[in-house]
Amino acid sequence: MVLANKISCIFAAVIKTNKIIDIRSLSLEQLKEKLVEMGEKGFRAKQIYEWLWQKSITDFDQMTNLSKELRDTLKANFQINYVQVKQSQISSDKTIKSSFVLYDGNIIEGVLIPAPERMTACVSSQVGCSLTCKFCATGYMDRKRNLNADEIYDQVVLIAKQAQENYNIPLSNIVYMGMGEPLLNYANMMKSIERITAEDGLNMAAKRITVSTAGIAKMIKKLGDDQVRFNLALSLHAANDQKRNEIMPINEQNSLKALAEALRYYYSKTKNAVTFEYIVFHNFNDEIQDAKELADFCKHIPCKVNIIEYNPIALADFVNAEADKIDAFAEYLRSRGIVTNVRRSRGKDIDAACGQLAIKEKTN
Known part of the structure; x- marks a missing residue:
């Protein structure tokens, strides 16, 4: 024996x-x-x-x-564990969604978002997601594993190739807003950005990269300690703990108070303004009182607000707020001196819009 x-x-x-x-x-x-x-x-x-x-x-x-x-x-x-395109779909608005096959057979999705002033790659950081946000299709999937740095990098390379081949325009921006929570894959996320910005990599400016988080306070502080040069976006969607707990369970361990403290620390270290992403849901967070709470939260650090159109998914009952409610919401924020943009969805007809990525492939 x-x-x-x-x-x-x-x-x-x-x-x-x-x-x-x-x-x-x-x-x-x-x-x-x-x-x-x-x-x-x-x-x-x-x-x-x-x-x-x-x-x-x-x-x-x-x-x-x-x-x-x-x-x-x-x-x-x-x-060389390279990533391959499995399938691509082109939206009526020219957005391209692709499913990518990883070396172990797992599948993720990424999106090319063309606009007059920029060409943006939206990339994933995990296979699935563990955060269970109630309005997001990826949140209803299991998290299978983190992506390696080279797998994130490969998405950018493949999407950049699509931009050149389809529109003859180089990639200008990258957003870590696809599947998964980037700050829960911190080391690989950081290494991928190091390679993307390196002279012997893609040599892209850090200011053209935005990492979006659902809000992990201790990791936001770590971004500050690492004095990152890329942009940070926080998916807020409610500036009220009770409402945010309801739609984003991560808030139960990362309250608005904890996030505000982390953001102040982050700003003290980086001097980078933050973007707050806010979906205005019908009859949930679309009143002026909600806008007031958001405006009050914005006092913590220099920031801007992107109001995002909601993209319905079959697994949730949320509905986008009415246009006049969104306009009134945005105008209130502007009246408080907050830079506010209303973002229209791209790629909705192929399930490529924000919150819709869930490996639902095209069928013939």
């Missing part, structure tokens, strides 16, 4: 030692160390990194400035 256990442990150790590594999970320094361990030249790491991130290749044989021997060594020790 003892001998059998020893053999089992040795076998497990061999498997662990010989485990094929996702090469893009390594930093440049880690890759350099691995190459030296394998008897290769350390400077090759920079060449490999350029192929992986700048050129987004999916096969080691595409690294044409490396010897065949080195490519074979890479294939024996590493793999």
Whole structure:
């Protein structure tokens, strides 16, 4: 029995030692160390990194400035867990929704949102979501796992390619507003942005990236400690704890008071204004009293408000507020000196609009 256990442990150790590594999970320094361990030249790491991130290749044989021997060594020790487009749909307003297949067969969704002044990629950060927001289709799914940094990165690359191929316009903005809660996948979210903004990555300006959160106070403070340069948006939808608890259970552990404290801390560290996202639901949070509560919450830090049109889903009974209620709501906020924009939904006819992502694919 003892001998059998020893053999089992040795076998497990061999498997662990010989485990094929996702090469893009390594930093440049880690890759350099691995190459030296394998008897290769350390400077090759920079060449490999350029192929992986700048050129987004999916096969080691595409690294044409490396010897065949080195490519074979890479294939024996590493793999590239790239993301592929499974299906795409184009909305009547030219929005493109895509389902993406991950290396393990899981599926996520991302959206290209074209507008006259910008071309935006909306990307996912998790497979499913654990936050159970009552108005969001993704909230009714189970969270299967976090996305790796390279899986988030690949969504941007593939959506950028769609922008060029379909509209001949380069991608200008990225929003982490797809499936999942980015701040519950903090390390991978941060690494993906580091690669997106790096000179040897996509070289995109951090100010063109917005991370949206349902509101995890301690992680908002961590963003402040890390002095992030990208934009932060908070999905608020009610500035009243009782109402917010009803539609966003996350508020029960992250009250408005806790969020206000976290946001003040974040602003003290970054000096970045915050965007509050607010869906105006019919007969729920669409009265002037609700607008007053929101205006009072806005006093905590420099901010603006985006009022978002609600996109109905089959699993919930919420309805978008009437147009005159939305207009009155927005005008009240403006009268209080708050920059307020009313955002119209894009891609509703293909379930690509905000809150509708739930892997419902096109059928013939």
